[in-house]
Amino acid sequence: MTNSIIKLAGAAALALSGATASSAQEANLLDTIKERDSLLCTGHNGSYLGFAEVDGEGAWQGFDIEFCKALATAILGSPDKLQVIPVSFAQRFPALQSGDVDVIIKVTGWTQSRDTDLGLQFSRPYFIGPFYTMAKTELGAESIADLDGGVFCVNAGTTVERVLADYMETNGVSYEPLAFEKGEELRAAFYNGRCDAIAGFGPFLSATRVNAPDPDGFTILGDVMKLEPEGIVVRQGQEDFLDVINWMVSALLMAEESGITMANVDEMKANPPSPTIERLLGVTPGVGERMGLSDDWAYNVIKAVGNYGEIYDRTVGEGSRYKLPRGLNNLWNNGGVLYPLVLD
Amino acid sequence: MSLTLSNPDNPTGFVAALRKHFFATKLDAVISLVFGALIIWFVMGVVDWAILDAIFRLENRDQCTYEAGACWAVIESRGRLIMFGLYPYAEQWRSTLACFVIIATMVLSCVPLFWSVRRLPALWVGGFTVFVLLMRGGFWNMPLVTSEQWGGLALTLFIFSAVFVIGMPLAVLFALARRSDLPVIAKSFGLIIDFVRSLPLLTILFAAAVVVPLIAPEALQGNKLMRVVVAFAVFFAAYQAEIIRAGMQSTSAGQEEAAIALGMPYWSLVVDILLPQAFRNTLPSTINQAVITFKETSIVTFVGFFELMASGNAAIGTGEWGNQYVEVYVFLAFIYFIFVFGLSRYGAWLETRMRLGHG
Structure with a gap:
């Protein structure tokens, strides 16, 4: 309401x-x-x-x-x-x-x-944002296909329910849905072992796992059912x-690709290994000015957050x-x- | 007060009273035993969880497991977040001080010494000024803290008291206007009251926080906290106005007619005859309304304020403490209980006092 x-x-x-x-x-x-x-x-x-x-x-x-x-x-x-x-x-x-x-x-x-x-x-x-499946570790499943015939806990009437149904149908995996109205009930049922797996938005699943009595008892499988x-x-x-x-x-992505980290950015700036990094870190001027920023903006960002x-x-x-x-x-x-x- | 005479045939004392009240018949005895056992079982469970099995200090994070009792270490670790919300850490002494200022103002305004037309407004204007100066800062050694960063108990108390202090006079005004002899005023205020009451509080606050900046000229907007408090006060006033109106209607029409016949001016009629009786007659409902308002302050979290409840949610909203929500909610409930219970006791005291003074 x-x-x-x-x-x-x-x-x-x-x-x-x-x-x-x-x-x-x-x-x-x-x-x-x-x-x-x-x-x-x-x-x-x-x-x-x-x-x-x-x-x-x-x-x-x-x-x-x-x-x-x-x-x-x-x-x-x-x-x-x-x-x-x-x-x-x-x-x-x-x-x-x-x-x-x-x-x-x-x-x-x-x-x-x-x-x-x-x-x-x-x-x-x-x-x-990925939609994943999280299963009980003891089942030893490595992909959703391994869970064929298993019981899946889902929130009734949510996007996740639909995503799961679509994925399972497309991939020909059979499963038994167990629907719950409330998130807390769903979690409790999952923790108590009433279902083999739950599906959901990645960050939600990892938060669910952190709060479980035994976080290692649950594993997020690599298969992405849908992405946002x-x-x-x-x-x-x-x-x-x-x-x-x-x-x-x-x-931020270029820094990762080139191996520039929060720790080594000063060193990289002193001896840039390539012309691109030279430009990125503002050794060669121009990259900041075009956008109305200082030339060392990217250096500052990497220095601050990595x-x-x-x-x-x-x-x-x-x-x-x-x-x-x-x-x-x-x-x-x-x-x-x-x-x-x-x-x- | 009635005086009871002790009956010489009826022995008094603890054992006798126990027998009389709980073990008079066999059925009584069975019921007493069953419920007594249930209560003891429940209390033992709570004591076990909250005290005996509880973990108060933490050497190692993994001590707090599902099997153990309460993990009060969460309060030690996240307590300041719960109490102060997003208020800057180094400046939280100001928030503490501001809390005391507002509590002192509340307590003082409950003392009959301050109940005069001049003292009460002076007290509240003074209390709010000190509160806002402390919280906001921006002078001497106190850096500026905008109201977006206010939070926790200080914000809850501020919103409650501001809503009450602004809402109460507004409610009196609404009630009088609705009883006005001029149909235009009576009808339009009736419409306003019914309109406000028919909307959920959440919608009103959302409109004040989010919609007003889109349509009102900048000069009239004020800051978000101000808009929310005023909107909340109007909502409070709409309900309280009806309570006060009920109180006025319960005074006999003869009193009003007599006052008019004696040539009393309108304000004197209202201030000396109607309002005192209206407030006395409706004291229980007024206290009720105050309690509801205190608890409803937690709704401001939906427009992005970190009052007590939201701060509590933020405290458990981390992977580290996600399981300690029961402890945090118990702690929050305890804080709410202190204030609400205080309010109810104060109401009860007022009632006794009025009865003593006016038979």
């Missing part, structure tokens, strides 16, 4: 915002941010495990927050210039339209209606700002408690779908 009210209110606010946003021609946001000397980025009203959570001292951390920091560093030179505004999922688009935030970095799927109707603009995907590309969202008409975001993501792999590992990957497989979020040469753009 609460949820539907929020959705309704959100829809009403958006209908309104769509009308006003198109009428007003906004100033260049990049200049506004520089003038304000802080970047307003989205947090969460509570915690979204691994992506936006709060530590014991009230500081934000997580995968999405690291990208906020990277963006603040690219534009303003320091991750401390980031101001995280807590917003709920329903509130994120109205908050962007009303200017409460400059940018949404909040696991937001790139869908057509959002891109067109809502007057939003998406960056290139910075995270590929997540983009960074800005208001329509902010092309310059969007350019910076796209190249920021690209710089490369894409380091961010992933620290917040949701192997180095964190969540241990979400890198999977599709790997670089193209490591079996993933991510790649940097060309820096010339």
Whole structure:
């Protein structure tokens, strides 16, 4: 009930915002941010495990927050210039339209209606949201096909239920669905061993596993049932700002591809091994100026948050408690779908 | 108060009372034993979980497992997040101080000494000013902390007291307007009250937080916290107005007519005759409304404020402490209980006091 009210209110606010946003021609946001000397980025009203959570001292951390920091560093030179505004999922688009935030970095799927109707603009995907299956480790399954005939716990009436049914039908795997109305019931049933596996959004599954009585008793299988590309969202008409975001993501990926890390970036800058890295780290001038940034912006970003792999590992990957497989979020040469753009 | 005479044939004392109340007949005895056992079993379980098997200090994170009792170490580790939300760590002493200021203001305004037309508003204006200065800072050695970063208990108390203090006069105004002799005013305020009451609080807060910035001119917007508090106060006022109106209607029409016949001015009629009786007659419902409002403050989390409940959720929203949600919720419930129980006891005290003074 609460949820539907929020959705309704959100829809009403958006209908309104769509009308006003198109009428007003906004100033260049990049200049506004520089003038304000802080970047307003989205947090969460509570915690979204691994992506936006709060530590014991009230500081934000997580995968999405690291990208906020990277963006603040690219534009303003320091991750401390980031101001995280807590917003709920329903509130994120109205908050962007009303200017409460400059940018949404909040696991937001790139869908057509959002891109067109809502007057939003998406960056290139910075995270590929996978739907995975998590099975009991004792079954020894390595792929979904190994679970043929098993019992799958699912949330009744959700996208996941449909994704699972589609995948199983396409791949000719038989299974027995066991539907639950509430997430807590689903988890409890899974922990108690009433089902062999559950399907769900990757980050959700890894959070479920972390909270299990015995986290090692569950394994996320590598098969991706479906994916949802997540983009960074800005208001329509902010092309310059969007350019910076796209190249920021690209710089993080390029850094990983070239082996530049938070630790060795100074060394790399002193002795750049290739002309591309020379350009990336601002040894050869030009890459910053074109976008209205300082030439060492990418150097600052890598120095502050590390490369894409380091961010992933620290917040949701192997180095964190969540241990979400890198999977599709790997670089193209490591079996993933991510790649940097060309820096010339 | 009635005076009971002790009956010489009826022995008094603990054992006798026990026999009389719990073991008078066989059925009574069975029921008493069964429920007594159930209560003891339940209390033992709680004591086991909360104290005996509980882990208070943590040498090693993996001590807190599913089998062990409560893991209170979560409060030690995440307590400051729960109490202060996103307030900057180094500045949290200000938030603590601000909490005390607002609690002191609340307590003082409950003392009859401050119940005068001049003292009460002065107290609250003073209390809020000190609170906002402390929380916001931006002078001396206190860096600026914008209201987006306020959180935890301080924010919950601020929202509650601001809603109450702004809402109460508004409610009186609404109630009087609805009883106005001018049909235009009476009808339009009736419509406003019914309109506000027919909307869910969440919708109103969402509109205030998110929609207003899209349509209102910048000068009228204020900050988000202000808009939310005002919207919440209007919502509170719509309900409280009806409570006050009920109180006014329960005074006999004769009193009002007599006052008019004596030539009392309107404000004197309201302040000296109607309102005191209205408040006294509706004290239980007013306390009720205050308690509900205190608990409903947690709804502001949906528009992105880190009040007590949201801070609690953030505290368990990490892989490290995700399983300790029961402990955190118990802790939160305890904080809410202190305030709500205090409010109820205060209401009960007020009632006794009024009865003593006015038969």
